[in-house]
Amino acid sequence: MKVIGINGSARKGGNTATMINTVFGELEKEGIQTEMMEMSGKNIRGCIACMKCFKNKDQKCAVDKDMANEYIAAMLEADGIVLGSPTYFANISTEMKALVDRAGMVNRANDNMLARKVGAGVVVARRGGAIHTFNSLNHFFFIGEMIVPGADYWNMGFGREKGDVTGDDEGIGTMKILGRNMAWLLKKLNA
Ligand SMILES: Cc1cc2nc3c(=O)[nH]c(=O)nc-3n(C[C@H](O)[C@H](O)[C@H](O)COP(=O)(O)O)c2cc1C
Secondary structure, three states, X not given: OEEEEEEOOOOOOOHXXXXXXXXXXXXXHOOOEEEEEEXXXXXXXXXXXXXXXXXXXXXXXXXXXXXXXXXXXXXXXXXXXXEEEEOEOOEOOHHHHHHHHHHHHHHHHOOOOOOOOEEEEEEEEOOOOHHHHHHHHHHHHHHOOOEOOOOOOOOEEEOOOOOHHHHOHHHHHHHHHHHHHHHHHHHHHOO
C-alpha cells in the first residue's frame, strides 16, 4: 500500500513537510510506503473551467501544461492521500487551491475515480485560521467520496519559522495519532 503526501507550501521542507513526515513515520512503521511531493517552485495554475475533462473522461486535466496531471496520476495510483497546506490568510495556499480545483473537477468528471481512497488534510499556522484551512482541505475529500480518518484533535500544528512546529508537542502528537488511524483504516479497507 502507498500513501502520497502533497505539500502545498511555498517553502520546501518547512513546517507542513514536518507534519506530513510525522504522519508518514507512523505509516511506515506499519509497512505502508510513502512518497512526498513538494509543490514549492513547481508550476500549477487554477482551473480554466473549459470542462473538457467531462468530455474526455480520461482521468486527466485537459490542460496538460503544468504539474496538475502529475499530482492527479499520483493520487490515482495511491491508496491514501495526505494534502498538507500552511495557512495563508486563513486559507490553503494558492497552489493547493489550484490542485484541489483541478483534481476535484477531474475526479467528478470520471465517476469519482478517487472514491474510497483514504484522505487526510494536514495544516500549519503561525496563529490564526488553521481550522478554516483544515475545512478547505476536507471539502476536497468529502465531496470526492473519500474516507477521512480522524485524530484526537483537528489536524493542525503551530509554528512560524521552518522547524518551529517540532516544538508543538500537541500538534506533532496529533499527527502521530492521525498516522496510526490512517494505517489502521487502510489495512481494514484493503484486507
Ligand atoms: C502569504 C502568507 C500568509 C500567511 N497567513 C497566515 C495566516 O493567515 N495565519 C497564520 O497563522 N499564519 C499565516 N502565515 C504563516 C504560516 O502559516 C506559517 O509560517 C507556517 O508555519 C508556514 O508553513 P511552512 O513552513 O510549511 O511553509 C502566513 C504565511 C505566508 C507566507
